[in-house]
Amino acid sequence: MKASPAYRVFRVVALTVVVLALIAPLLWMIAASFKTNVDIYDTGKALVFSPTMDNYVKVLQQANYVQFIGNSLWVAFAATVASLVLGVPAAYSMSRFNMKKSALVVLMARVIPGVSLLVPWYYVFSNLKMVGGSGVLILSHMFVSLPLVVYIMMGYFDSMPEELEEAALVDGLTHIGAFRRIMLPLSVPGIATAGILSIIFSWNNFMFALVLSDADTKTLPVAIFDFVGYASIDWGGLMAAATVVTVPIMLIALFVQKYVVSGLTAGATKG
Amino acid sequence: MATITTTKGSRSAPTGPDTPAWVRWANDHRKWLFAAPAMVFVAALIAIPLAWTGYLSLTDTEGSVRAESTFVGVQNYLDVLSDTERFWPAVGRTATFTVVALLFEVVLGMAIALLLWRPFKGQKWVRVAILMPLVATPVAVGMMWRLIFDPNIGMANQILGWVGIGPQPWLAGQYTALPTTIFIDVWQWTPMVVLILLAGLTSLSEEPQEAARIDGASTWQRFRHVTLPLLMPTVTVAILLRGIDALKTFDVLYATKGRGGGSFHEVETLNVYAYGLSFDYNEYGVSSTVLILFFLIIIGSMWALTARRKEAKR
Incomplete structure (x- = not known):
């Protein structure tokens, strides 16, 4: 049945409002990042202003953001690779052998408040002289990405027919050989989904780096606070910093939309 | 399944009499071999810290986690x-x-x-x-x-x-x-x-x-x-x-x-x-x-x- 004309008009209007409400604030942030602080304070210059790159020069050169971008990238990349290496075989085992209790233990990490781990971590890692290094940041971000990888990959392996593996065994592969040569190559889309989601969540993570990093190893979400002073806020610099953090991740989401959506909704419809 | 010894078209060793013992062992124990690293990581970084937090909640620890503290039971x-x-x-x-x-x-x-x-x-x-x-x-x-x-x-x-x-x-x-x-x-x-x-x-x-x-x-x-x-x-x-x-x-x-x-x-x-x-x-x-x-x-x-x-x- 075709939708009625009245409904179609309503849908266009309603969805336009939704899209504007979701996108306009982000565009506002990006616009402000190209304004001088004088223009930001002048509400008359909301839309008409002469763009300036000063804020970006400030962020990238004076505020040392190139280094923080590097930190964020390295931590996100390393935590993701490590989580995939540990998480993919574990998810395979948990899916094939129906290890419900073990899966539940890993997924508990999604439930536990991060603060309750930070105190013991801080104590142990400062004794090991690791606080402030990037190793401890990578470990802490794995706390977020490993459960994510296990959760997404378990769903993926559940959906792969067991016959594939049985055929490989008949062809003379060992169980581990079948996993390595048949199941792994076939699960590349799932691994991509898990990897992308893990990178996004690690890049966006704030609390662990807030406690465990120092002035040299801090990641972008922590570095944003450099522009917030006790007495005043450098709005132009702050918005440029916020844009530098947010836009790369939005571009990734734009290009690999399908993977991001399937990762975010993984397991939601199994009932 | 694992004892089938056909070699036709195989690219890696089948599990048969010639299979090295460690390969057979690894295949027999793959369930835990695959799952254990992730589980150990989770246990070390989550379960133990959580238990520690549970213990700290029964003490009057302040200032530093290393500081002298007394066990105060459910007082907190x-x-x-x-x-x-x-x-x-x-x-x-x-x-x-x-x-x-x-x-x-x-x-x-x-x-x-x-x-x-x-x-x-x-x-x-x-x-x-x-x-x-x-x-x-x-x-x-x-x-x-x-x-x-x-x-x-x-x-x-x-x-x-x-x-x-x-x-x-x-x-x-x-x-x-x-x-x-x-x-x-x-x-x-x-x-x-x-x-x-x-x-x-x-x-x-x-x-x-x-x-x-x-x-x-x-x-x-x-x-x-x-x-x-x-x-x-x-x-x-x-x-x-x-x-x-x-x-x-x-x-x-x-x-x-x-x-x-x-x-x-x-x-x-x-x-x-x-x-x-x-x-x-x-x-x-x-x-x-x-x-x-x-x-x-x-x-x-x-x-x-x-x-x-x-x-x-x-």
């Missing part, structure tokens, strides 16, 4: 549970924040998902737009809204001015700060609910819809008596996933109001309170107590929700 729990100045208000704010935000997110999310259900021209672009708030870094989102909601230079009051409403204090007001942070949460996470519900709607079969239509059911009746009951499991999953994260919200609250949830603790939820106790005041004993109670609250609400879901399934 008695103190915290009778603390009507910081603890119970934080419980109230956490509950208010989560319940109100979830209510808006589920209702709005359902409406938007229904609008996006049937294919139409331009649908792809709406889906892209919906994804943007969802992947944006929460701290940056907090800063962005801080500018928009600034009482003097923010766009929000500007827009209110156009429709003749006076300026509001938004994040800066003692009573408007919490509702404003709820608004930010709804802005950022309604898309998550939309995506989950949309995945659920797409997986529904068409037949019940058709049958109801032939029986002359109106659009509302079809939604109320066909679509909604079938979609209920997905709605529960959305509430569960979103609820856990909403209870633990930290980034946006810290970015907009700073330490202690503002000078009147106006957005101090349990997570913000526990963070402050640990890292601003170094009250490790008390903070561990708050964290254990917080953890129990999260587990309790999850359990209540899934129990209700099982009930509904019967």
Whole structure:
């Protein structure tokens, strides 16, 4: 049945409002990042202003953001690779052998408040002289990405027919050989989904780096606070910093939309 | 299966009499060989610290985790549970924040998902737009809204001015700060609910819809008596996933109001309170107590929700 004309008009209007409400604030942030602080304070210059790159020069050169971008990238990349290496075989085992209790233990990490781990971590890692290094940041971000990888990959392996593996065994592969040569190559889309989601969540993570990093190893979400002073806020610099953090991740989401959506909704419809 | 010794077309050694013992051992124990590294990691980084937090909650540790401390039993729990100045208000704010935000997110999310259900021209672009708030870094989102909601230079009051409403204090007001942070949460996470519900709607079969239509059911009746009951499991999953994260919200609250949830603790939820106790005041004993109670609250609400879901399934 075709939708009625009245409904179609309503849908266009309603969805336009939704899209504007979701996108306009982000565009506002990006616009402000190209304004001088004088223009930001002048509400008359909301839309008409002469763009300036000063804020970006400030962020990238004076505020040392190139280094923080590097930190964020390295931590996100390393935590993701490590989580995939540990998480993919574990998810395979948990899916094939129906290890419900073990899966539940890993997924508990999604439930536990991060603060309750930070105190013991801080104590142990400062004794090991690791606080402030990037190793401890990578470990802490794995706390977020490993459960994510296990959760997404378990769903993926559940959906792969067991016959594939049985055929490989008949062809003379060992169980581990079948996993390595048949199941792994076939699960590349799932691994991509898990990897992308893990990178996004690690890049966006704030609390662990807030406690465990120092002035040299801090990641972008922590570095944003450099522009917030006790007495005043450098709005132009702050918005440029916020844009530098947010836009790369939005571009990734734009290009690999399908993977991001399937990762975010993984397991939601199994009932 | 594993004892088949055919070699035709094989590219790696089959498990037969010639197989090295360690390969056979690895294959026989693959279940735990695969799962153990992840499990050990989780145990070392989560289970042990959590147990330690549990122990700290029974001591009067403060200043440094290494400091001399005495075992005080459940004293911290008695103190915290009778603390009507910081603890119970934080419980109230956490509950208010989560319940109100979830209510808006589920209702709005359902409406938007229904609008996006049937294919139409331009649908792809709406889906892209919906994804943007969802992947944006929460701290940056907090800063962005801080500018928009600034009482003097923010766009929000500007827009209110156009429709003749006076300026509001938004994040800066003692009573408007919490509702404003709820608004930010709804802005950022309604898309998550939309995506989950949309995945659920797409997986529904068409037949019940058709049958109801032939029986002359109106659009509302079809939604109320066909679509909604079938979609209920997905709605529960959305509430569960979103609820856990909403209870633990930290980034946006810290970015907009700073330490202690503002000078009147106006957005101090349990997570913000526990963070402050640990890292601003170094009250490790008390903070561990708050964290254990917080953890129990999260587990309790999850359990209540899934129990209700099982009930509904019967």
